[in-house]
Amino acid sequence: EAGVTQFPSHSVIEKGQTVTLRCDPISGHDNLYWYRRVMGKEIKFLLHFVKESKQDESGMPNNRFLAERTGGTYSTLKVQPAELEDSGVYFCASSLDMNTEAFFGQGTRLTVV
């Protein structure tokens, strides 16, 4: 069974550009989470989808970040326009329900220069 897959694994973009990160959860997992780790800091929660609905987006840093999960399958996280402080590793996780283990993807390392 495939795990949580994230694309791309690395992305280097210039300040002001747009980047879209993608997460493919484990098949059948209704719950999808985005997390981010910026340099030297802890992993922080960004938001939580249940199927296609945003259950909790309290961790989204500002309106330059837009997450979608159309159809309740894969999810995208768009950063527009990117700023230097957005650099970090973006993790996606998925779980069958809120009371079972969330499995993490390997992350997308985003570097904004």
Next chain:
Amino acid sequence: QKEVEQNSGPLSVPEGAIASLNCTYSDRGSQSFFWYRQYSGKSPELIMFIYSNGDKEDGRFTAQLNKASQYVSLLIRDSQPSDSATYLCAVGVSYGKLTFGQGTILTVHP
């Protein structure tokens, strides 16, 4: 004060020794406590979870929870070089929305 604090490490132990990793949390409403292991460049992997005060053992790993002291620990017995990784303490209400500590780097040397 950080919500979840871990001893910063790095922690270095000889092979066969007990590695002790510690974590404190600030939110008394926290109900679920997790330890993740992350190898360099890999995804965090859940190794232990605990909900109730006391000890929980799984093979060479023991998680300990003391809600009164807001303290969680992970003991790794008979440490192996393959245990060398970053260990992340995470706290939450459920499995999904977690608050992580910064992680402790553990090195087990032969």
